[in-house]
Amino acid sequence: REKNNMSYVFEGTAAVEAVSDKVEYTEDAIFSKYTYTTTTVKKEGDKLKAAPKSMQVEFKTDRKVPKTGVLFVGWGGNNGATVTAGVLANKQNLTWRTKEGEQKANYYGSLTQASTVRLGVDGNGNDIFVPFSSIIPMVHPNDLVIGGWDISKTNLGDAMRRSKVLDVQIQDQLYDKMKDLVPMPSVYNPDFIAANQADRADNVITGSLKEQLDQLMADIKGFKEKNSLDKVIVLWTANTERFSEIQEGVNDTADNLMAAIDEDEDEVAPSTLFAVASILTGSAYINGSPQNTFVPGVIELAQKHNVYIAGDDFKSGQTKMKSVLVDFFVSAGIKPVSIVSYNHLGNNDGKNLSAPKQFRSKEISKSNVVDDMVASNGILFEPGEHPDHCVVIKYVPYVGDSKRAMDEYTNEIFLGGKNTVVMHNTCEDSLLASPLILDLVILTELFQRVNFKMDGATEYDGFHPVLSLLSFLLKAPLVPPGTPVVNALFTQREAIVNFMRACVGLPPENHMLLEHRVRCRGTLS
Numbered sequence: 001r002e003k004n005n006m007s008y009v010f011e012g013t014a015a016v017e018a019v020s021d022k023v024e025y026t027e028d029a030i031f032s033k034y035t036y037t038t039t040t041v042k043k044e045g046d047k048l049k050a051a052p053k054s055m056q057v058e059f060k061t062d063r064k065v066p067k068t069g070v071l072f073v074g075w076g077g078n079n080g081a082t083v084t085a086g087v088l089a090n091k092q093n094l095t096w097r098t099k100e101g102e103q104k105a106n107y108y109g110s111l112t113q114a115s116t117v118r119l120g121v122d123g124n125g126n127d128i129f130v131p132f133s134s135i136i137p138m139v140h141p142n143d144l145v146i147g148g149w150d151i152s153k154t155n156l157g158d159a160m161r162r163s164k165v166l167d168v169q170i171q172d173q174l175y176d177k178m179k180d181l182v183p184m185p186s187v188y189n190p191d192f193i194a195a196n197q198a199d200r201a202d203n204v205i206t207g208s209l210k211e212q213l214d215q216l217m218a219d220i221k222g223f224k225e226k227n228s229l230d231k232v233i234v235l236w237t238a239n240t241e242r243f244s245e246i247q248e249g250v251n252d253t254a255d256n257l258m259a260a261i262d263e264d265e266d267e268v269a270p271s272t273l274f275a276v277a278s279i280l281t282g283s284a285y286i287n288g289s290p291q292n293t294f295v296p297g298v299i300e301l302a303q304k305h306n307v308y309i310a311g312d313d314f315k316s317g318q319t320k321m322k323s324v325l326v327d328f329f330v331s332a333g334i335k336p337v338s339i340v341s342y343n344h345l346g347n348n349d350g351k352n353l354s355a356p357k358q359f360r361s362k363e364i365s366k367s368n369v370v371d372d373m374v375a376s377n378g379i380l381f382e383p384g385e386h387p388d389h390c391v392v393i394k395y396v397p398y399v400g401d402s403k404r405a406m407d408e409y410t411n412e413i414f415l416g417g418k419n420t421v422v423m424h425n426t427c428e429d430s431l432l433a434s435p436l437i438l439d440l441v442i443l444t445e446l447f448q449r450v451n452f453k454m455d456g457a458t459e460y461d462g463f464h465p466v467l468s469l470l471s472f473l474l475k476a477p478l479v480p481p482g483t484p485v486v487n488a489l490f491t492q493r494e495a496i497v498n499f500m501r502a503c504v505g506l507p508p509e510n511h512m513l514l515e516h517r518v519r520c521r522g523t524l525s
Helices: 078-091 155-164 170-177 195-200 209-226 254-262 270-280 296-305 318-331 347-351 356-377 429-448 468-473 489-503
Strands: 008-010 023-025 028-045 046-064 069-073 095-098 100-105 116-121 127-131 144-151 229-237 282-289 335-345 388-395 402-412 418-428 451-453
Touching: 028 347, 028 356, 028 451, 028 489, 069 078, 069 209, 069 429, 078 144, 078 155, 078 170, 078 318, 078 429, 095 170, 127 335, 127 429, 144 209, 155 170, 170 209, 170 282, 195 347, 209 254, 209 270, 229 270, 229 429, 254 270, 254 296, 270 282, 318 402, 318 489, 335 347, 335 429, 388 402, 418 429, 429 451, 468 489
Parallel strands: 008 127, 069 144, 069 229, 229 282, 335 388
Antiparallel strands: 023 028, 028 046, 046 451, 095 100, 116 127, 335 402, 402 418
8 A cells, every 4th residue: 555645743842832813922921812613503393403603702821830739638648649759750850670671750641741732734734743731831740839638647658658559669769758748637527438447547637617627728828828839729639438418508508508617517528628628718629539529509609709620530540441432332323231340449449439338429420421422312322211330349458559440331233233342451540540630730720821701701701610621531520500511531632622722723623634635625724
């Protein structure tokens, strides 16, 4: 076969600057004018009438990257220790030997640090790819200031060793720096996490809920002041909690939630208390576990104070693969009828999830991932019809952080046929989650610097406080009330990429590639 003379070209060092009458670069900001186009559909009799609609949007993106700190709830856990070690290893350009040979610190697995985006084509028709982080200025993970809380007072060096995630040689190189990092006391309520966590709880804030809230707010403010930070982002990477009951008069509104904290109500979860502390200090809050931290009162409080929140539950292994495969099956006209997902793991997350109430939180976040894709195809599925979907998680201490995930997909195909796909996935749990944690912090900080004027508005405004644009990184994406949930992975990623392109006045990637597919190519102008 004749070799194609087109190629993919990676430009890893060149600076990206959009050249268009739609964009203006100043010393402080990037201003762009963008035509947002969608299609509206209206049913008239037996016809669906589709019409293109457009809206003019002006973007303003601050170019100065602020000094940013991140506070992890559960800093001494596997994820917190691994993220911290990873950043230190990269800052020092560490190398170490394993049985496979020399290894070098990297940020593989990070959307912002290790992936690329297609920028466009050059004069020879070559596709030009650039680092994801090169289109708009972003904070670099090496520049993050890291701190956090934990119910265990174990220092980060010993926590790193306890987690058994990293190779011994890299642990030995990092230990002296890590041992000097000690978590602040955290909030502990044994009603919300498994009883088997009690032996770790030697570093807890005491007092009433209001006193605990005041302490958390003082911790955030003190961390920001001590490190001369421009902003702080708080991220929950602690144990999965049981679901909170939504109770009228307790957590159903912002005012009721604040009153419930004052009155020491039992149904205020520790994660909710951290979310409230973050919001009241103007710090974005990200929930990396599956519990319903964002009760209606928290969402209303975030809207009232215009502080970003995002969740729920890091999407790093089995669920990420599921969101790819189910999207493929349904979009290819193949009907999934049974999805059975089994996991076993041996880290502290698995130990906590061995309790039924905590497992139920995880089961919910893992099970809902296929809903929007199934609902999109009324040819395959009747209204209300879903595949059988079973999720099992077992605690097996021996495997540690090396989680095993096994999935069986059974599909109906042409003329009554059956198709079965079986997958085995060994997920190094914290090594997959840690880059996503950094991405969540980096993108949240970026989105705080972007403002819009929508369709002739005179004042700039930001995103809805519920940052649904982060859904690529989360199992059960939190979305603004009354808006659709999108779980399809490709769609989630393209939403972020096209948003960044809009910020610099570039059109969205439509993947038509007409210049490569027709005989009379014409001239792009």
